[in-house]
Amino acid sequence: MSLAEQIITAHSNHEQVKPGELLTVSIDRVYLQDGNSPTIRRLFAENSFTKVFDPSRIGVFFDHSVLSPDAKMTDRLREAETFATNLGLSIFKAGMGISHVVALEEGWFEPGTIVVGSDSHTCTGGALQCLALGMGASDITTAMVTGKTWLRVPETVWLEILGIPGQHTRTKDVMLYLLAKLGQRPFLYKSIEWIGKWLNTLTLDAVATIANMTVELGAKCSFLPPGQERPDTLTPIQQPDDGDPRRIVLDIEGLPPFVAKPHSPSNSFPLDECRGEPINYVFIGSCTNSRLEDLAEVARVFSQEKVHPSIHCLVTPGSQSVYLEALHQGYVETLMRAGAIVTPPGCGACLGTQGTIPASGDRVLSTMNRNFLGRMGNPKAEIWLASPLVAAHTAIRGSIPGTGDLI
Amino acid sequence: MNGIKQNLRVRKITGTISTDDIIPGRYKHALIHPADMAGHVFENLLPGFAQTLRTGDVLSCDSTFGIGSSREQAVSSLLAAGIVAVFAPSFGRIFFRNSWNLGLLAIEIDHLPALEGDTVCLDLNKGLVIGPSGVGCFIPPPTEMISMVEQGGLLAQLRQSI
Numbered sequence: 001m002s003l004a005e006q007i008i009t010a011h012s013n014h015e016q017v018k019p020g021e022l023l024t025v026s027i028d029r030v031y032l033q034d035g036n037s038p039t040i041r042r043l044f045a046e047n048s049f050t051k052v053f054d055p056s057r058i059g060v061f062f063d064h065s066v067l068s069p070d071a072k073m074t075d076r077l078r079e080a081e082t083f084a085t086n087l088g089l090s091i092f093k094a095g096m097g098i099s100h101v102v103a104l105e106e107g108w109f110e111p112g113t114i115v116v117g118s119d120s121h122t123c124t125g126g127a128l129q130c131l132a133l134g135m136g137a138s139d140i141t142t143a144m145v146t147g148k149t150w151l152r153v154p155e156t157v158w159l160e161i162l163g164i165p166g167q168h169t170r171t172k173d174v175m176l177y178l179l180a181k182l183g184q185r186p187f188l189y190k191s192i193e194w195i196g197k198w199l200n201t202l203t204l205d206a207v208a209t210i211a212n213m214t215v216e217l218g219a220k221c222s223f224l225p226p227g228q229e230r231p232d233t234l235t236p237i238q239q240p241d242d243g244d245p246r247r248i249v250l251d252i253e254g255l256p257p258f259v260a261k262p263h264s265p266s267n268s269f270p271l272d273e274c275r276g277e278p279i280n281y282v283f284i285g286s287c288t289n290s291r292l293e294d295l296a297e298v299a300r301v302f303s304q305e306k307v308h309p310s311i312h313c314l315v316t317p318g319s320q321s322v323y324l325e326a327l328h329q330g331y332v333e334t335l336m337r338a339g340a341i342v343t344p345p346g347c348g349a350c351l352g353t354q355g356t357i358p359a360s361g362d363r364v365l366s367t368m369n370r371n372f373l374g375r376m377g378n379p380k381a382e383i384w385l386a387s388p389l390v391a392a393h394t395a396i397r398g399s400i401p402g403t404g405d406l407i
Numbered sequence: 408m409n410g411i412k413q414n415l416r417v418r419k420i421t422g423t424i425s426t427d428d429i430i431p432g433r434y435k436h437a438l439i440h441p442a443d444m445a446g447h448v449f450e451n452l453l454p455g456f457a458q459t460l461r462t463g464d465v466l467s468c469d470s471t472f473g474i475g476s477s478r479e480q481a482v483s484s485l486l487a488a489g490i491v492a493v494f495a496p497s498f499g500r501i502f503f504r505n506s507w508n509l510g511l512l513a514i515e516i517d518h519l520p521a522l523e524g525d526t527v528c529l530d531l532n533k534g535l536v537i538g539p540s541g542v543g544c545f546i547p548p549p550t551e552m553i554s555m556v557e558q559g560g561l562l563a564q565l566r567q568s569i
Contacts, residue, residue: 035432036435038439047562047565065436076439120476120477135505136478138508142561142565145569150551184474188471215475352431352433370475372475373427374428
């Protein structure tokens with residue numbers, strides 16, 4: 001059985017499950033974010049639901065609107081706070097960080113468990129072999145009340161990574177390359193089990209980026225193999241035999257960094273094909289790339305350098321723990337002395353509700369996961385996607401660097 | 408429900424559509440009621456399109472529909488704008504779940520036998536769409552999902568069960 005089938009079986013009243021089957025499973029944890037909690041609050045009220053299955057297993061994260069830009073949004077936040085308090089839920093206040101980043105840090109994604117979250121990037125839990133599923137407000141409401149959810153058992157594909165990428169290539173680049181090369185078609189609705197020696201050498205921060213972008217591939221969930229800094233309870237991933245059609249091979253030997261042009265993460269190209277493109281706003285943050293390893297890389301590039309005068313450079317740490325450790329390590333001072341704005345932890349500028357919303361005609365290079373038209377709040381701005389390393393060099397140069405410039 | 412819906416006016420949408428395209432993020436943070444969002448659907452991608460929608464319209468998309476964010480408002484705002492079904496070769500999985508949970512019929516079909524503005528008839532149980540240029544077939548949704556819609560959606564089903 002695949003890992004998804006094993007976990008689903010253990011949470012169902014079936015002895016065995018098969019792909020395509022619709023069934024009800026028990027869930028271990030549920031979490032909400034402030035963007036959807038107003039709707040969930042309304043659904044509770046409209047349906048006269050007053051109790052949840054286990055308040056200690058339900059978290060409410062205030063991460064999307066940390067510094068609320070207007071009274072309407074603040075009204076919604078206050079309502080969500082009251083709702084969460086009245087139900088006795090675990091509250092992660094504004095400033096604690098992005099739900100998915102904190103969930104990884106705080107043990108909300110245990111291997112072999114099922115977690116559902118009211119945000120599409122809940123799939124980040126795949127980094128720790130948790131079946132972590134993003135869902136909408138009605139599904140989350142049902143999960144909160146019953147401790148159960150319905151799902152369709154996914155088919156599994158095994159994605160084998162061959163080779164070692166180039167020196168300046170990170171997991172973010174591999175995801176952009178994968179999106180450009182294969183697109184969503186091989187992965188839609190499926191579970192992905194990742195295999196390959198390179199993956200075993202990566203830190204949790206690095207594989208979290210892979211799991212995070214599972215939703216960009218259109219997949220339901222993913223599972224990363226055991227490796228550095230990951231608990232020893234993770235299950236080694238067994239691949240099917242050679243020639244099995246469910247096995248996909250991706251050769252990344254010597255792969256260069258990649259950049260996604262507007263308006264889709266699949267619209268990605270090797271870095272050198274984008275070299276010299278002018279940029280005037282760099283955002284380093286989001287649940288994809290805001291962990292300590294990401295900030296360390298940016299600080300290393302910014303050391304003894306200055307952000308280019310034409311660049312508005314914003315850095316948003318993923319969590320309070322990341323921020324504090326970055327302060328302790330001196331990264332924050334390096335970033336600020338170079339000329340970056342370091343904001344409180346949270347989703348930051350990723351979703352177009354809070355600072356900084358780009359101006360019309362701005363060309364933003366961001367470390368986030370999506371660059372859909374209007375994503376950052378202005379459809380007249382362009383959004384390009386890259387790794388923190390490429391983003392940091394872009395901030396220094398004022399334009400996209402070439403691979404040879406990444407030293 | 409006999410599963411048959413008639414006089415559906417087809418509205419064509421081209422390309423891969425994200426839930427950000429359907430309803431921009433800022434509205435989900437500021438507004439609560441789907442009716443308040445209905446006038447803003449496709450605002451960035453197709454300005455003015457929302458104002459041309461009417462009750463009984465269906466969307467026909469030629470690529471994956473509803474990728475990205477989990478926002479249920481992408482479904483509730485379309486329903487509030489009068490859309491009863493979306494036809495596309497594939498869907499973003501969260502959008503697909505949200506659709507059936509709320510009673511928007513998300514139908515996986517490669518090609519609809521109709522042009523912009525044509526009228527089609529949908530037979531959910533048989534997996535057929537009948538349009539001016541022929542009959543399109545799809546795999547009928549599982550009975551559990553049809554039953555959920557018949558009962559008024561996921562939460563209505565939950566209310567009845569507790």
